[in-house]
Amino acid sequence: MRDRPELARDPLSAVLRLVEARGVVSGGLAAAGAWTTSADIAEPLKFIAVVRGRVRVQPDGVTPVHATAGDVVILNHRRRVTLSNVPDGAVPVAFELSAIEPLVRVGDGEQDVMLGGHIGVNEVGRQLLRTALPPALHVRATAADASELHDLASRIYREMTADRIGSDFAVAQLAQLLVLAVLRTHLDRADSVPPGLLGLLTDEQLRPAAAAMHADPGRPWQLTELARIAAMSRTSFAERFRAAAGVPPMTYLSSWRILLAQRALRDADMTVGALAYELGYAAESAFSNAFKREVGMSPLHYRRAARARPDQSSSSWAATSSGMSMLV
Template structure:
């Protein structure tokens, strides 16, 4: 059901959905506040469990700040993502007072994307886009939605501010995103779909680049993927989630004792190997329930459970709902989105 690449497995299973919403032009000193994603998610990505905001600096430079973290400076071509959905301030310099919120922005959310917005003179002007030569800074802002339940280990493994410098391995992302925004602005056929796909690519590229840059002593799920032994164990679980894995069997496959594997796995991921296996099976089951018409009993067998009742109990612990009720709720949410 899944391949040997756990990061790709998770990215596929958590239903990434993306969209570019705003093209922001700024002049002089400027500052804008973005609310926590949980407050704006119902308006920008209806039905989404979690929303990540990102900003591409297409021209000029600026700063992004969240409470409790040092301000981050962004140069032309840089992208910043906020994986945990924190409220934040984007500005021309640190410490500036944000422009007052304009409720017209929310009334425009149903308009064709990207929605033009201008910040100048301490004010926000929805529906206005400065000529490129008059703007000191131009920012493309978008949102990426994903599922958190039953199991999404990636979000917690990412920082509150994920900086993707233009000169990095994924330097192709920024020009492609700008091109997609331009296509959509010109109202060409397929422009909206292109924006959605490119937004998803931004997130995938960011996760890969963050994984590749992790220091050797890092902890967390992404660090575990890079570990020679724990990474192999996770890959085995993802490749064969239905196998009757035990701690002893996994340890034999990678050459570690039962106790050594348990200790190393917990140190890196914060959970026991068998707990991880159960969580991944629940995620696989959720994907099957959402995307197909198989009975709960068939799904239980597909993810390694001999008993429908045992699967249902585990699934309810993970999601708070029995499998059949969860499937109905997902279908209703999808119809309403």
Template sequence: MDPLSETLSLLNTHNSFFAGLKAGGDWAIDFPPPDGIKFNAIVEGTCWLMVQGVEQPIRLTAGDCFLLPRKRAFSLRSDLSFPAIHSDAIYRHAVNGIASCGTADEFFLIGGRFDFGEEARLLFDGLPPVAVIKSGSDQASVLNWALQRIAHELTNPALGNSIVVQHLGHIMLVQVLRIYLIQEGNTAPSWLLAISDPRIGATIQAIHADPARSWSVESLAKIAGVSRSTFALRFKQKSGVAPLEYVLRWRMQLATRLLKTNHTTISSIAQKLGYDSDSAFSHAFKRIMTCSPREYRERVAPISQQ
């Protein structure tokens, strides 16, 4: 399994939500910071997007998508000077998940929100406050297909609607991440950039295949086929963290999943991930997760039982 598929498969979707927006005339809507990862796609019409902390407004047209990987307020507007209303004012009257604003005959948007919890930090840390995916490329064809299907499901609800929309939403999320990776100018260090590099990606696959191994920079550099110093520098430039720091973070990603399984003891998790003692594992876990493995298990137990 490739690293992106593996990492997404490890993420627990605490909840997901999909909705639509139809608008027309002069309109402007303020949205609160979303819980989790938010993406929207324009089906019809055009609008302006404003994101908290981003200086310039962004013009979006039909087929464009945007991803908000951080908790930031944003606005959608037909006119930048028009006074905005709060999203609650229209979404409380939504029908089949679709809200209406103004004449509701010129603009159609669909949106999804995934709450992966703290486990998603590895995947989404390093991405900008907003990632915009423009329409028109060959790579966007799958995205556009999923976009049209979700739009159809939202406007024509039928049996099995919720599960179809959820799976289509996951397809759109993966495709947005794929397209973001190949767009020019996306060179800020991130996990996504690291796995797209052939040499660094090969070492990440090796770490994922054998997380309990006593990895060293030298052994990983051999897999990459470069010198130790070149590898260490390139790994940090691409991922934003040192190679052995990544090994630690990946182990803790696996640990959080295992800790949610009540029948797996902390000692067995420590051994499975290559730690000689419970205390060494606990120290490593607390460094990344800011709590002990036992505290983490107690905290997530109510969620896993829902």
């Protein structure tokens, strides 16, 4: 399977590869004085990273977020957002953000500087993060292990404004690291994550077992063996895993295999029989039955649909797959 996401050493890396996560910086804003602006949100997972100063982020449907330098705010399936910094008694300058200009400047100086962008993922990732993240996730630079957020945002801004050769490539790579840092910080400090894949990753005791399943999905795993990896009794492991992931360990493993199969059928040219063998199925028919049960269509039908309509097949699959609900 291309890129072999199942061979990642840790489960978060495997998940990010599977959902094809990427950080995309679309532009920046440098404003001075009192200011305000509103814009529609086109992407499901919008982020705003504050480089300098402060900004009030008001998405539709939720309470406003007050972000300062180094903070990152992720807006999860919001339709519109208002950004502002209006000191008491001040009359703000209202303006529109340009979809053409990579950097919008308002007023003299750079009192408030921020970056705008989104987390690009495939349909599997959109479904996963939609249920796993709150409508507005505020990751503070003051949180433990979050010091790199400010540095990454500042480096991206410097690359955007320095007009150096290779800056587009540098921004793209730094944006990847910024998204990773935000998710790491959120998972490390989350008091409560809904049961599902991210809920599983927040449990340090269960992570080794999840990593083992991700690293070798074709292995005939037994509950006793996974419990031993987690240094737990069989019963305690099964109960704790179900509470964190929302499903029993073997059901989770089956769903993970189908997710890997979905990507392989879309991107790789291996036969269905070879894929079935690699994912641990004793026969091609057993794999085909399991795939159709969760996805709603046969592997060959899914492959044809995915390659004929790459922008629609994943959405169709996500809407019919019971496996998706197991992982999110």
